[in-house]
Amino acid sequence: MIVTLTFSPTIELSMSTGSIRPDDKLRCTSPRYEPGGGGINVARVARELGENALAVFPEGGATGASLLALLEEMQLPVASVHVGGWTRECFNVIERDTSHQYRFILPGVAIDGEEQDALLDLLGRHLSSGGVLIASGSLPPGTPNAIIGRLSDLAKRKGARFLLDTSGPALLAAHGAYLVKPNERELEEVTGQPLHEVEDIVHAARRLVAAGVAGHILVSRGRKGALLVGAAAAFSFDPVAVDIRNAVGAGDSMMAGVAVGIARGLLIQECVRRGIAAGTAAVMTDGSVLARAEDVERLYANVPAAVSLPHSRKMAEAPMSLRPVLPRRDAQ
Ligand SMILES: Nc1ncnc2c1ncn2[C@@H]1O[C@H](COP(=O)(O)OP(=O)(O)OP(=O)(O)O)[C@@H](O)[C@H]1O
Numbered sequence: 001m002i003v004t005l006t007f008s009p010t011i012e013l014s015m016s017t018g019s020i021r022p023d024d025k026l027r028c029t030s031p032r033y034e035p036g037g038g039g040i041n042v043a044r045v046a047r048e049l050g051e052n053a054l055a056v057f058p059e060g061g062a063t064g065a066s067l068l069a070l071l072e073e074m075q076l077p078v079a080s081v082h083v084g085g086w087t088r089e090c091f092n093v094i095e096r097d098t099s100h101q102y103r104f105i106l107p108g109v110a111i112d113g114e115e116q117d118a119l120l121d122l123l124g125r126h127l128s129s130g131g132v133l134i135a136s137g138s139l140p141p142g143t144p145n146a147i148i149g150r151l152s153d154l155a156k157r158k159g160a161r162f163l164l165d166t167s168g169p170a171l172l173a174a175h176g177a178y179l180v181k182p183n184e185r186e187l188e189e190v191t192g193q194p195l196h197e198v199e200d201i202v203h204a205a206r207r208l209v210a211a212g213v214a215g216h217i218l219v220s221r222g223r224k225g226a227l228l229v230g231a232a233a234a235f236s237f238d239p240v241a242v243d244i245r246n247a248v249g250a251g252d253s254m255m256a257g258v259a260v261g262i263a264r265g266l267l268i269q270e271c272v273r274r275g276i277a278a279g280t281a282a283v284m285t286d287g288s289v290l291a292r293a294e295d296v297e298r299l300y301a302n303v304p305a306a307v308s309l310p311h312s313r314k315m316a317e318a319p320m321s322l323r324p325v326l327p328r329r330d331a332q
């Protein structure tokens with residue numbers, strides 16, 4: 001069973017308007033309403049790929065009720081905690097004159113300490129030995145980063161593997177996760193290290209492993225593929241060249257592919273190949289459509305095998321230097 005946690009679920013409203021100018025009324029087309037938020041997307045794709053998936057998240061207000069209704073329509077299994085604030089809405093607006101896309105991302109609804117505890121209790125009830133817990137997306141304002149460490153501990157107690165896809169200091173708060181997935185920019189941000197070459201990326205990722213953040217760091221690199229870094233080995237994965245339609249959802253689809261591989265007991269390199277197939281399938285689809293199973297299966301056969309990277313001095317040097325960058329475990 002794959003259980004996902006979304007701290008900041010969303011109702012996504014997508015629409016278009018002729019041209020975006022100040023002061024004028026911007027008359028829009030009728031919006032399309034879709035559920036969104038990292039973990040919810042991961043659960044949708046994991047289910048599309050044939051695994052049992054449950055999406056856990058907080059919801060509140062009339063928008064929370066709408067989110068539940070949208071997910072019920074999709075028949076996605078969910079378990080939610082009802083909270084005091086209103087579930088956020090985000091707006092994707094296409095300017096037809098230029099084809100530019102504007103994405104207005106609102107902050108996630110704040111959840112108080114009791115609501116945070118209720119989410120962890122709920123997860124605890126659904127996690128089981130051999131399962132996978134994936135937390136994906138940003139923390140809402142006011143939620144301490146330390147909650148990520150609590151998730152990691154909870155998964156360990158339940159015998160489940162913890163996968164994390166988030167950014168900033170929250171990413172560093174995952175002590176002992178099975179895998180974290182920053183993209184190149186997010187890794188640069190959290191390590192404060194400019195990443196020019198593959199060696200720099202491996203070195204930066206290895207600092208996270210050495211600091212105990214996770215056993216595996218999966219660095220996704222968009223059209224350049226991905227790198228998987230552990231304590232003793234590093235692998236490079238070439239991309240599959242496809243026609244790009246829309247890059248929205250590549251990261252979430254990748255996480256779903258990896259999680260499905262883990263749930264099926266595949267070797268970690270094979271899990272990453274599944275992740276690449278799913279991430280690539282997402283960029284082939286229009287709009288906010290996520291990866292489709294038939295595309296993932298077809299692409300999987302074409303994802304090149306992992307290439308083991310030779311150990312160079314630059315990759316290995318000074319792993320302890322992450323200390324000043326890492327927040328304390330109990331940091332906010
Ligand atoms: N343009 C592309 N061409 C080929 N493969 C791609 C492309 N974009 C993404 N992918 C595949 O999907 C994976 C995840 O994409 P990416 O690195 O962009 O994730 P992300 O930055 O987390 O995305 P998101 O914007 O969804 O958070 C990549 O490692 C790659 O395998």
Ligand SMILES: [Mg+2]
Pocket residue numbers: 165183251252
């Ligand atoms: Mg991402």
